[in-house]
Amino acid sequence: MNLSESALPGYRHQSEAVRARFERIRAREVILEVRGLGKHYRSPQGETEALRGIDFSVHRREFVCVIGPSGCGKSTLIRILAGLDHHTEGEALLDGKPIKGPGQDRGMVFQGYSLFPWLTVKKNVMFGPQMNGHARDDAERDALMWLELVGLEKFADAYPHQLSGGMRQRVAIARALVNQPRILLMDEPFGALDAQSRAKMQSHLIDIWKNIDITVLFITHDLDEAIYLADRILVLKAHPGEVQEVIEVPVPRPRTPGQFSSPEFLATKARLEQLIHPAAEPESDDEQKVKPHLIRLTDVHDNVE
Amino acid sequence: MSTITQWLGSGADVEARRRMLLGLGSFLLPLLVWCLVSYVPFVWHPKMYVTAPGGVDFFQVGMLVDKPMFREEVADMQKAHQPLPEGYAANPIYLPAPGAVAEAFYNGFVNPPQTSDVPSMPASLWHSIQVIFWGFLISSLIGVPLGILSGTYSAVGRLNEPFVEFFRYLPAPAFGALAVAVLGIYDGPKIAIIVIGTLFQQVLIIANTTRKLEVTIIEAARTLGTKRLGLLTRVVVPGILPDLYRDQRILLGWAWTYLIVAELIGTSSGITWFITQQARYQHFDNVYAAIMTIGIIGFGTDLVLGRLGRRLFPWDSSQDRR
Numbered sequence A: 001m002n003l004s005e006s007a008l009p010g011y012r013h014q015s016e017a018v019r020a021r022f023e024r025i026r027a028r029e030v031i032l033e034v035r036g037l038g039k040h041y042r043s044p045q046g047e048t049e050a051l052r053g054i055d056f057s058v059h060r061r062e063f064v065c066v067i068g069p070s071g072c073g074k075s076t077l078i079r080i081l082a083g084l085d086h087h088t089e090g091e092a093l094l095d096g097k098p099i100k101g102p103g104q105d106r107g108m109v110f111q112g113y114s115l116f117p118w119l120t121v122k123k124n125v126m127f128g129p130q131m132n133g134h135a136r137d138d139a140e141r142d143a144l145m146w147l148e149l150v151g152l153e154k155f156a157d158a159y160p161h162q163l164s165g166g167m168r169q170r171v172a173i174a175r176a177l178v179n180q181p182r183i184l185l186m187d188e189p190f191g192a193l194d195a196q197s198r199a200k201m202q203s204h205l206i207d208i209w210k211n212i213d214i215t216v217l218f219i220t221h222d223l224d225e226a227i228y229l230a231d232r233i234l235v236l237k238a239h240p241g242e243v244q245e246v247i248e249v250p251v252p253r254p255r256t257p258g259q260f261s262s263p264e265f266l267a268t269k270a271r272l273e274q275l276i277h278p279a280a281e282p283e284s285d286d287e288q289k290v291k292p293h294l295i296r297l298t299d300v301h302d303n304v305e
Numbered sequence B: 001m002s003t004i005t006q007w008l009g010s011g012a013d014v015e016a017r018r019r020m021l022l023g024l025g026s027f028l029l030p031l032l033v034w035c036l037v038s039y040v041p042f043v044w045h046p047k048m049y050v051t052a053p054g055g056v057d058f059f060q061v062g063m064l065v066d067k068p069m070f071r072e073e074v075a076d077m078q079k080a081h082q083p084l085p086e087g088y089a090a091n092p093i094y095l096p097a098p099g100a101v102a103e104a105f106y107n108g109f110v111n112p113p114q115t116s117d118v119p120s121m122p123a124s125l126w127h128s129i130q131v132i133f134w135g136f137l138i139s140s141l142i143g144v145p146l147g148i149l150s151g152t153y154s155a156v157g158r159l160n161e162p163f164v165e166f167f168r169y170l171p172a173p174a175f176g177a178l179a180v181a182v183l184g185i186y187d188g189p190k191i192a193i194i195v196i197g198t199l200f201q202q203v204l205i206i207a208n209t210t211r212k213l214e215v216t217i218i219e220a221a222r223t224l225g226t227k228r229l230g231l232l233t234r235v236v237v238p239g240i241l242p243d244l245y246r247d248q249r250i251l252l253g254w255a256w257t258y259l260i261v262a263e264l265i266g267t268s269s270g271i272t273w274f275i276t277q278q279a280r281y282q283h284f285d286n287v288y289a290a291i292m293t294i295g296i297i298g299f300g301t302d303l304v305l306g307r308l309g310r311r312l313f314p315w316d317s318s319q320d321r322r
Helices: A016-027 A074-082 A121-131 A136-149 A165-177 A195-211 A223-229 A257-261 A263-276 A285-289 B003-007 B016-039 B067-080 B098-110 B121-152 B154-167 B172-183 B187-211 B215-223 B228-263 B270-280 B284-312
Strands: A030-043 A046-059 A063-067 A089-094 A106-109 A183-187 A215-219 A232-237 A242-248 B047-052 B064-066 B086-090
Touching (some): A030 A215, A046 A089, A046 A215, A074 A089, A074 A183, A106 A165, A136 A165, A195 A223, A223 A263, A232 A263, B098 B121, B121 B187, B121 B270, B270 B284
Parallel strands (some): A063 A232
Antiparallel strands (some): A030 A089, B047 B086
16 A cells, blocks of 8 residues: 555544544533743843743643644743743633642653652652642552552562663652642653653553543654644744644544554654654754764775665 | 773672772782881881990990991991991881781770870770761751752852852861860860861752752652642752762761861860870870771771661662772
């Protein structure tokens, strides 16, 4: 089968089932609403506009991915939503209430795991409930339940440094979910993992999301990951960070790795590539200065190609 | 786990046994040199120990004279047909042999002198250890909290660090006279000198250690609902504890170096007094024994604290780096 560009269906084309699914999502209440969000900050290079006029909303139990080239402010956006950064324009509402500082209604998973190295896996997960005034026993019971859910109950007494990257990220997810947040914010959580554990974690995350009442906002720079996971993809552009397009992913659920070569998947990916890597991407000044000058350091007859 | 030695090769596959042997060797090697110089008569030995004065009128039994002078006197006596002086090659009085020092060390602890005018080594040491203990304790009681607060809250840091940075350059012994004037002549000024010498470095080092705590750990704690004081007590302090412990070990070493200066202030006391007294009587074997005891106590304490660190902080893999 030849899946050339022209043979692909349009990425906007949705099957009946997918369309019905989006209808159902839109019927659910809005959890997160972002209106005209912008951020300026002063840097040594002068006034910088990191984000401008970001508008979008996320419905309950929706899975939204944010994607964009480096410097598009996707990390800034999620940090604002987590309450770790402040926006300078517009507003961000969670359940209709403006976001002011971090809170337990939003769980955050970082790329660098950022587990507490001095606590065991179980105590890492217990940290949130204890900080929010739950009794030790309750916190412990909850922690064990969530560890079981991510499959790490056997490692409850291990320290984070004894775990692999994928396992650490499972702990981080359990630690964020134990607080029962309304929305789970994930900042390139699988970016540091190797391809195999990344694929495993992606399907694991879908399983978790299917089984509990959680809304996910997921940042990534990996196009396949975004299409595989998301209901909708928010595509940002850089300098300043603005919403370029919101794509409703036409790939039907349940998702499987086999869909990576399905026409809907490829059509969506082609569109994303078009948005993120435009034909002639202008190089930044710094990169233009990097010009490798290769000289032959081996025998001229000793060819490798 | 030490990456640097791994990259530099050689250290990578050194198993524990070999490492211990090398460590032992690092002590045995200088000892071997010392033994060579002390026990092999033709290595160095610039003096002659007179066993019989012969015809030389200014020689006495037990005297140490320079070798050329001894030879000259022997030649003179031969010419004058007088009895020849006798003696053997010896090292200067300030370099006792390892055996003599070991004996002094043993005697210092097992048969301390009974008279009250000569200080005994254990009593002197105990006095010194007490001075160190109080000095380091007082310094830590102020320095550790101040350092942590300076590292956590930039306002606190900005308010004290420039002054601390300045004060750090004022040599602690320079405050000796002042300390005596304020605190009297006994242990007060000595403890003060140790505090002055340690505290200011302590604040800066611990503030720096605190600042090196990963920001994302604090951010993660905030997203989990940790509030201001909780951040300090439940995240910052446990997060830096292993490094703080290591800093304290290094600072304790510094406190020991200030001890000797501190003990010379006011009335001499402790191990320094013991050393100066023994040097005055030219009992250099005792002097060496005392100096080495300081080394053994300092190094031994650090070894024990290192072991303890590994047990206290099982999650910190850098603790077992020696």
